[in-house]
Amino acid sequence: MQSYLDELKPDVNITSFKQKEYIIQKLRDRFMSYGYQQIQTPAFEPYDLYTTVTGTIHPDDMIKVMDPSGRVLVLRPDITIPITQKVASYVNHQSEELRYFYVLDVYRTTFNQQHDYEKTQAGIEFFGNETADSDAEVIALANQTLLDLKFKKFTIEIGHAAFFKEILEMVSISKEEKQLLKQFIQAKNIPGLEEFLHHLEIEESVKELIQEIPFLYGEPLKVIEKAKMLSLTKSMVEKLNRIKAIYETLSSYGYEEHVILDLGLINHMEYYSDVIFQGYIENIGKPILSGGRYDQLANQFHSSIPAIGFAFDVDLLVNQSPKQTDTLLNCTIQYNQSNKEKGIQTAQFLRKHNYSVTLSNEQQKVKSKYIIMLNKNSYTLSYQKDSYEVKSSNELLKIIQKLEGGN
Numbered sequence: 001m002q003s004y005l006d007e008l009k010p011d012v013n014i015t016s017f018k019q020k021e022y023i024i025q026k027l028r029d030r031f032m033s034y035g036y037q038q039i040q041t042p043a044f045e046p047y048d049l050y051t052t053v054t055g056t057i058h059p060d061d062m063i064k065v066m067d068p069s070g071r072v073l074v075l076r077p078d079i080t081i082p083i084t085q086k087v088a089s090y091v092n093h094q095s096e097e098l099r100y101f102y103v104l105d106v107y108r109t110t111f112n113q114q115h116d117y118e119k120t121q122a123g124i125e126f127f128g129n130e131t132a133d134s135d136a137e138v139i140a141l142a143n144q145t146l147l148d149l150k151f152k153k154f155t156i157e158i159g160h161a162a163f164f165k166e167i168l169e170m171v172s173i174s175k176e177e178k179q180l181l182k183q184f185i186q187a188k189n190i191p192g193l194e195e196f197l198h199h200l201e202i203e204e205s206v207k208e209l210i211q212e213i214p215f216l217y218g219e220p221l222k223v224i225e226k227a228k229m230l231s232l233t234k235s236m237v238e239k240l241n242r243i244k245a246i247y248e249t250l251s252s253y254g255y256e257e258h259v260i261l262d263l264g265l266i267n268h269m270e271y272y273s274d275v276i277f278q279g280y281i282e283n284i285g286k287p288i289l290s291g292g293r294y295d296q297l298a299n300q301f302h303s304s305i306p307a308i309g310f311a312f313d314v315d316l317l318v319n320q321s322p323k324q325t326d327t328l329l330n331c332t333i334q335y336n337q338s339n340k341e342k343g344i345q346t347a348q349f350l351r352k353h354n355y356s357v358t359l360s361n362e363q364q365k366v367k368s369k370y371i372i373m374l375n376k377n378s379y380t381l382s383y384q385k386d387s388y389e390v391k392s393s394n395e396l397l398k399i400i401q402k403l404e405g406g407n
């Protein structure tokens, strides 16, 4: 019988762990190439941080623990909030630019699967710049990272949290009704939406706009034109112009082919204030990355700092990314007591050239890509069904490099 503990057991699959590390390294390298520095937030945080800030995680969604003094803590349910709080505590100029990235676990009860409360996020947060160019730079970074990981078919859907909020503010309906409305739009449930709107007493032009939201989806410039015609206020048009500016800059990066505009895009994180975006890969209904601009979050920590960021769902990335070939090879050197020293020196030499080498006693069975045997004045390298005889460790290195397709 499966015990409760078995269900909680972490994934001990070596291959996927290797793959995860490989992907994280790729993400790190890419984030650093855009000037981001790695940081960490505490795993345990005060429960109050999340209950006193509006637009954060719902209290029911957090994992609570109690410290010895009886104080209630939560296991890191989000990373954007604590980073913003920290930055707000030491940034004096709102125009000081800060770029941070993280690879950390977050804990929420809403990650769907039973008892699967833990998710690794790899994300970036860019503080101190409120321009459309910075929006585009951040979205371009998300795009480039997916290309680094060899995804060919993916889309980045862009929406606008405030465009949608503005429409919601035009209708005087209850919180619950607003929630329902969001659900219909998110699910693109057109008949449901029509039926729901039919019973609401709201202005015809607003009704028409809401009804059209699920169709405000697709090629950005076309959607922007269509949305402009339906827009009811100047500020709606301004928001659409901002999206247009972002899209144009993304085209300068050469990434326009992956971008889709979805004005019905909804993120349940309430801290987003402007552009929001989500990345999707073929045949997967869940976003692989999600983010947006959250210019007002720092206000809650008595500061005023524009910011934008996103986070990858690393576990989903690991499951879905094309399998990476190992750069680190496995060589095994077989030795006996009489040639141990030569074995150790050869192993150190190959390790210096970034190969993964194990030393193994001749009697032991080995499973390795390259097997190296030590002869008195030479080496025998076995690779698949072939074997090669070389004189020196330098020649050994050269032949491995050649077999790997290098020089």
Ligand SMILES: N[C@@H](Cc1c[nH]c[nH+]1)C(=O)O
Pocket (backbone or CB within 6 Å): 078, 079, 080, 123, 124, 125, 269, 290, 291, 292, 308, 309, 310, 311
């Ligand atoms: N913290 C967000 C992602 C994000 C990072 N920065 C901005 N948004 C999330 O967990 O969905």
